[in-house]
């Protein structure tokens with residue numbers, strides 16, 4: 141526990157150490173074993189709705205608010221114009237590997253288990269917490285974005301002419317909410333975490349994820365113990381109300397500023413291990429693959445990168461006016477956004493946007509820009525953010541086969557008529 145694993149560089153270093161110590165063969169065997177374990181334990185028949193039952197997403201998805209992508213739904217950015225700081229829960233994007241499970245909170249239990257706890261309990265004799273137990277513990281509230289690691293993936297093709305695999309999101313696979321719940325650290329301490337603990341792996345109660353015929357078990361992804369003990373929440377409220385079913389009811393993990401996959405929904409158990417843990421979600425997904433990366437990929441992705449979005453429809457048609465008030469939001473997983481610049485001439489000239497409203501550490505920054513529009517025609521609107529680490533959105537994001545971490549300046553097409 142000496143390394144500060146909340147620091148990305150240290151974490152990556154620790155991870156590459158793990159990888160060096162685990163031959164591909166062993167790792168493959170480990171993966172198969174863990175996928176098998178997911179199968180054997182099932183999803184809890186009483187908890188998960190049958191796969192054929194209903195739509196993968198429970199809440200209404202009106203087309204003026206959402207773009208449908210299979211089991212997922214993307215928020216339309218134009219919906220955020222004129223809204224307050226937070227993304228309303230009804231509008232928040234949904235990323236479901238399978239389908240939203242129906243969970244009975246009276247029988248729901250969070251099971252904490254593994255070799256990193258006193259007495260090394262197995263899943264059968266795990267330390268259990270009921271919903272009421274969590275509600276009775278001291279609560280904290282945190283404003284944070286959750287963003288899919290593939291947010292902006294569609295722009296690899298549109299803007300860079302590169303084919304990548306995965307959901308072709310525009311920029312709407314992100315939202316900011318006020319999450320209330322119990323610090324994961326408190327639950328782990330109550331469960332008897334020891335100095336031996338290395339990795340902490342929450343797992344969802346949604347059904348097994350099957351990727352092209354291969355059953356990978358239930359969605360789960362390890363967190364280094366230092367991050368788990370730092371600012372991670374077991375959240376039961378979103379924007380002041382109980383979590384909606386699609387966003388993890390009754391309890392989800394919220395890992396501020398990290399890749400959305402870390403924020404496991406419908407959490408049912410948490411393994412606390414004294415050895416490094418692997419799941420497909422930190423080995424075959426959520427790493428960078430392709431030119432410039434080793435065959436097993438980069439280190440597992442942790443913090444999200446920079447992004448900016450205009451609160452306008454993609455391909456918006458705007459009636460001509462001499463001045464348009466453009467609005468948008470920018471955010472970064474590496475710290476607060478310090479500056480946003482806008483270009484309306486394809487990137488030749490840039491001018492500062494005016495920041496508006498609060499700047500919580502893990503949230504986004506709202507801004508506006510008065511565009512003196514030369515006349516009817518086609519334009520590309522560009523917004524470029526710089527965060528407190530000095531990082532600025534680049535013109536191009538380096539290619540990676542799964543299309544993660546698109547951070548280049550989006551060229552937002554509009555037509556003025």
Ligand SMILES: Nc1nc2c(c(=O)[nH]1)N[C@H]1C(S)=C(S)[C@@H](COP(=O)(O)O)O[C@H]1N2
Pocket residue numbers: 232233234235236237238286287288289343344345346359386387388399400401402403404405406407
């Ligand atoms: N159990 C479970 N947790 C999950 C997922 C899932 O499919 N199952 N998807 C993950 C991914 S990839 C993302 S981006 C976020 C999305 O959270 P949201 O649907 O509340 O927006 O949840 C994460 N947690």
Ligand SMILES: [Mo]
Pocket residue numbers: 235287288289290400401
């Ligand atoms: Mo995601």
